[in-house]
Amino acid sequence: MSTHRLGARLHIQSAIKRFGEQEVLRGIDLTIPAGQFVAIVGRSGCGKSTLLRLIAGLEPPSDGELTLDGETIGGHHADTRMLFQDARLLPWRKAVDNVQVGLRTRSRERALDALSQVGLADKANEWPGVLSGGQRQRVALARALAGQPRLLLLDEPLGALDALTRIEMQQLIERLWLEQGFTAVLVTHDVSEAVALADRVILIESGRISLDVNITLDRPRERDGGFVHFEKLILDRILERDSSEAPRGKKLSYSI
Amino acid sequence: MKPFRKLAVNRYTPYYLPVLAVAVWQLLGQYGYISTRTLPTPLQVAEAGISLAKSGEIFQYIYDSAKRAFIGLVIGGGIGFVLGVVNGLFPIANRYLDSSLQMIRNVPHLALIPLVILWFGIDETAKIFLVALGVFFPIYMNTVHGIRSIDPGLIEMAKVYELKGFAFYREVILPGALSSVLVGLRYALGFMWLTLIVAETISANSGIGYMAMNAREFMRLDIVVFAIILYAILGKLSDSAAKLMERRLLRWNPNYTKS
Numbered sequence: 001m002s003t004h005r006l007g008a009r010l011h012i013q014s015a016i017k018r019f020g021e022q023e024v025l026r027g028i029d030l031t032i033p034a035g036q037f038v039a040i041v042g043r044s045g046c047g048k049s050t051l052l053r054l055i056a057g058l059e060p061p062s063d064g065e066l067t068l069d070g071e072t073i074g075g076h077h078a079d080t081r082m083l084f085q086d087a088r089l090l091p092w093r094k095a096v097d098n099v100q101v102g103l104r105t106r107s108r109e110r111a112l113d114a115l116s117q118v119g120l121a122d123k124a125n126e127w128p129g130v131l132s133g134g135q136r137q138r139v140a141l142a143r144a145l146a147g148q149p150r151l152l153l154l155d156e157p158l159g160a161l162d163a164l165t166r167i168e169m170q171q172l173i174e175r176l177w178l179e180q181g182f183t184a185v186l187v188t189h190d191v192s193e194a195v196a197l198a199d200r201v202i203l204i205e206s207g208r209i210s211l212d213v214n215i216t217l218d219r220p221r222e223r224d225g226g227f228v229h230f231e232k233l234i235l236d237r238i239l240e241r242d243s244s245e246a247p248r249g250k251k252l253s254y255s256i
Numbered sequence: 257m258k259p260f261r262k263l264a265v266n267r268y269t270p271y272y273l274p275v276l277a278v279a280v281w282q283l284l285g286q287y288g289y290i291s292t293r294t295l296p297t298p299l300q301v302a303e304a305g306i307s308l309a310k311s312g313e314i315f316q317y318i319y320d321s322a323k324r325a326f327i328g329l330v331i332g333g334g335i336g337f338v339l340g341v342v343n344g345l346f347p348i349a350n351r352y353l354d355s356s357l358q359m360i361r362n363v364p365h366l367a368l369i370p371l372v373i374l375w376f377g378i379d380e381t382a383k384i385f386l387v388a389l390g391v392f393f394p395i396y397m398n399t400v401h402g403i404r405s406i407d408p409g410l411i412e413m414a415k416v417y418e419l420k421g422f423a424f425y426r427e428v429i430l431p432g433a434l435s436s437v438l439v440g441l442r443y444a445l446g447f448m449w450l451t452l453i454v455a456e457t458i459s460a461n462s463g464i465g466y467m468a469m470n471a472r473e474f475m476r477l478d479i480v481v482f483a484i485i486l487y488a489i490l491g492k493l494s495d496s497a498a499k500l501m502e503r504r505l506l507r508w509n510p511n512y513t514k515s
Contacts, residue, residue, distance in 0.1 A: 058412065058415065058416070076415055076416060076418065081417075086409060088407075088409050088410055088413040090427060091509065092432075092434075092508045092509075093427070094508075101427065104418075127507075127508045127510075128508075129508060129510045130510065
């Protein structure tokens with residue numbers, strides 16, 4: 001792919017989301033510059049997936065505003081693609097046809113191109129049913145990236161994969177991100193995955209951003225002292241090992 | 257043990273029982289344990305079949321019956337499928353239509369025969385109407401079910417990838433509902449022959465049912481039994497065709513590729 005398009009700039013202003021009585025997001029303010037790789041971490045139920053669905057335009061915010069390059073997100077945006085935890089391939093379409101779904105032109109060559117980028121050129125004519133979990137997720141990644149999105153949303157896409165496949169996928173995602181320069185937002189509950197991939201890690205607790213750190217490590221990331229430092233910093237904050245943390249926050253996070 | 261096992265389980269296994277039954281039937285008839293006035297022997301039935309085939313009548317009858325069956329299937333199945341898609345996709349249509357349809361479903365359609373004869377007489381329309389009514393419900397119900405059971409994750413995926421309008425139906429809805437629709441089709445084929453047999457037996461001037469009723473008047477039991485066997489063969493053939501369709505159309509599904 002020769003045409004490099006820059007990533008999209010995302011701006012979220014006091015976004016609130018309620019489901020009935022329950023307030024899942026309680027005012028999120030976040031600006032993500034173009035091309036940044038942001039990881040959102042948090043305990044399950046903290047609202048991180050909901051935030052991603054708001055960004056994707058799959059659900060409207062109850063209050064506040066989300067903009068992509070200054071344009072309000074209302075409904076799904078053509079430059080946004082999402083990778084789900086389950087690959088969500090059409091089981092009745094072969095791998096390459098599934099990738100074609102991600103292309104507005106439905107061009108077969110481009111789809112084959114995208115498949116070879118994720119290392120699955122030889123599986124183009126296989127049914128999704130016979131592919132392994134990691135291969136399916138790679139097809140889904142090819143489908144998401146085939147259309148050259150400017151914003152890629154990843155909703156715990158590696159959660160269901162085994163440890164080795166996971167590391168491979170992380171490297172693949174990082175490589176494609178470096179090549180294509182899209183903005184990426186990754187939701188995960190795995191702190192080391194967040195540190196391995198992201199420029200910036202955001203912690204959400206009880207519907208609010210409670211930590212926002214820039215990961216100032218060189219790429220490709222080595223699991224060295226600096227890596228462990230960031231991992232510990234974030235984990236300690238989540239598990240509240242730090243004694244200076246107010247007990248009130250602790251209570252809140254358990255009540256969810 | 258090994259040769260015995262090979263004999264006990266091979267691809268002809270399903271045919272052991274029917275072949276044995278026919279052989280016993282033949283022997284019982286031949287030695288007078290069953291009167292041929294109660295039941296002709298298999299050989300007599302075969303002879304009747306051969307003579308009907310030689311005169312060519314039988315092909316005309318089969319053609320007439322099959323034509324009625326398939327016209328009825330196309331009309332009833334088509335309406336059932338379209339209504340199933342509409343009611344499966346739009347809750348509002350479902351609210352308006354479904355309970356009325358369920359009410360009609362609970363009327364045995366063969367109970368309408370007297371009414372249908374009064375409406376349409378005893379010509380083609382009456383039989384096609386009954387067949388269409390018989391195949392409508394299995395296809396309707398299974399189409400609704402198939403559409404309802406499509407993975408909502410795929411529908412959301414379609415939204416993210418901007419599959420809209422016709423492409424959305426072609427890529428997601430129809431293939432997603434297909435396995436269920438095909439189950440409906442197999443049920444429908446059963447109802448189709450059942451309805452046709454009853455309708456032709458009551459009133460017809462051509463077709464297999466007509467042949468059987470005609471033969472009854474002349475006490476030609478061999479032809480009557482032959483007609484019954486013919487229905488069995490046609491039923492089995494159409495089920496096999498549906499199965500073949502299943503295997504071809506659902507070859508992406510690992511559950512359908514084996515056996």
